């Protein structure tokens with residue numbers, strides 16, 4: 001096939017412009033991205049070879065190679081992994097395929113700081129992985145040569161990042177992918193950005209990619225290119241090929257003891273598996289010993305991804321078996337309401353050939369799932385109990401809506417989930433500001449004789465506060481929870497209890513406020529009035545016809561003349577809306 005020239009997608013072009021103009025000051029991360037891709041490609045090949053013994057790929061020495069040529073000022077990142085077909089190259093490299101990048105562009109649009117050369121995006125770009133394109137932060141031309149395992153022909157992709165790229169078929173390419181970066185001349189004199197320096201590469205790999213489970217080997221420049229600047233290194237005879245040096249320790253972080261691993265190392269692993277560029281909010285470790293041994297290293301991100309509520313959101317737990325990567329997105333290990341948790345679970349006693357079908361039926365996996373869920377909830381509880389509440393506040397702001405889905409699906413942990421939840425409330429903080437409350441705090445403030453946890457659901461805090469249903473409660477100073485998430489409608493409807501107190505909507509049925517005596521008095525009063533106004537009420541009931549079930553006198557209003565009330569078992573208006581929105 002002849003050389004073809006393609007145009008980048010519009011979004012891709014925009015992103016590339018930002019890379020070329022290097023608005024992000026920490027350029028070193030390009031290497032992390034390329035190494036991360038190479039590592040994924042090796043994982044994929046090993047797995048595919050395991051499942052398909054006709055693949056005909058060489059898996060005897062899977063590794064990542066780094067090669068420099070200081071003279072020509074190039075850096076090559078090589079892997080002998082799965083590679084890409086010609087179509088894959090066009091689909092994956094020519095478009096914005098990865099979700100991190102899509103998120104980034106969306107955010108950029110939202111904040112409207114999106115001028116191509118703008119510095120406004122600098123902060124933003126630091127939070128998102130932009131993958132392969134980050135090569136253009138350091139290179140003015142990138143050439144990718146790849147051959148997919150099992151195929152005979154390879155593909156060469158070349159671009160300077162300016163609008164177009166070319167693709168050509170190459171008859172004999174080695175298995176896997178090599179990426180040659182022609183480094184920007186302006187960095188040549190800059191020690192900090194000399195990516196042909198072995199010292200520099202060592203440093204970057206150590207910092208960002210030490211835990212990568214494949215060897216990252218640096219092939220030193222051949223002798224005449226560099227004069228062996230490293231002191232104390234045993235230098236071979238001039239003609240011998242230089243010995244490659246493995247730069248990473250390859251130690252699985254989850255298998256190392258806590259005090260051996262720095263927070264930074266954990267964070268880099270998190271970034272590798274989550275494709276997030278921001279440090280996680282919390283790192284969770286778990287070592288299970290005994291008949292079914294496994295190690296888990298889980299992370300709670302600091303931000304909810306944009307697609308958390310999309311149907312095809314991918315859960316972030318990777319399954320390893322005895323250090324061998326088996327699958328991404330292992331749904332069987334984490335309940336849907338904790339789907340934002342990222343991490344690695346490494347099980348000792350599973351087969352490398354384990355499939356999703358097997359996982360779904362495996363009792364040990366079910367036990368693991370329960371234990372991991374409990375561990376995450378316990379961690380949230382700790383965050384909540386911590387002196388400094390800001391991390392818990394962040395957690396709840398980002399993930400509270402998702403966690404509350406567990407009130408519908410995880411009966412075993414319902415009380416715990418209620419315990420770690422926070423709600424908007426009519427109770428004001430001492431400084432008069434709006435605040436969130438836990439249920440424990442609510443219960444502690446309950447008035448003498450108050451038997452229920454009162455709440456009202458609605459679309460917004462303001463809508464709820466303006467509801468006539470609130471009047472009697474406000475007048476009596478009784479605290480009401482203000483529930484505005486769609487999911488609130490559903491779980492409160494399942495009549496949960498917290499600390500033995502039932503939830504009760506202020507919009508449903510009879511409200512019993514005050515002490516038993518007061519209530520008795522009020523009831524008598526109401527009956528008397530009901531008789532007095534019997535004619536009026538009958539007339540109104542008839543006039544309103546099928547729109548209402550009944551017209552009653554009310555003790556719940558202090559200002560408004562009338563309000564609509566549901567029976568205790570009826571769906572609320574907001575729930576009706578939710579069902580309607582879901583097409584039911």
Ligand code: ADP
Pocket residue numbers: 033037038041079081082083084092093097098099100129130131132133176177275
């Ligand atoms: P991401 O890694 O987040 O998917 P990238 O921009 O880093 O995004 O890469 C885009 C895609 O290109 C990858 O998902 C992968 O399918 C493919 N790719 C990139 N590098 C390699 C490689 N070395 N070997 C095989 N495929 C690769």
Ligand code: MG
Pocket residue numbers: 033036037131132
């Ligand atoms: Mg990547």
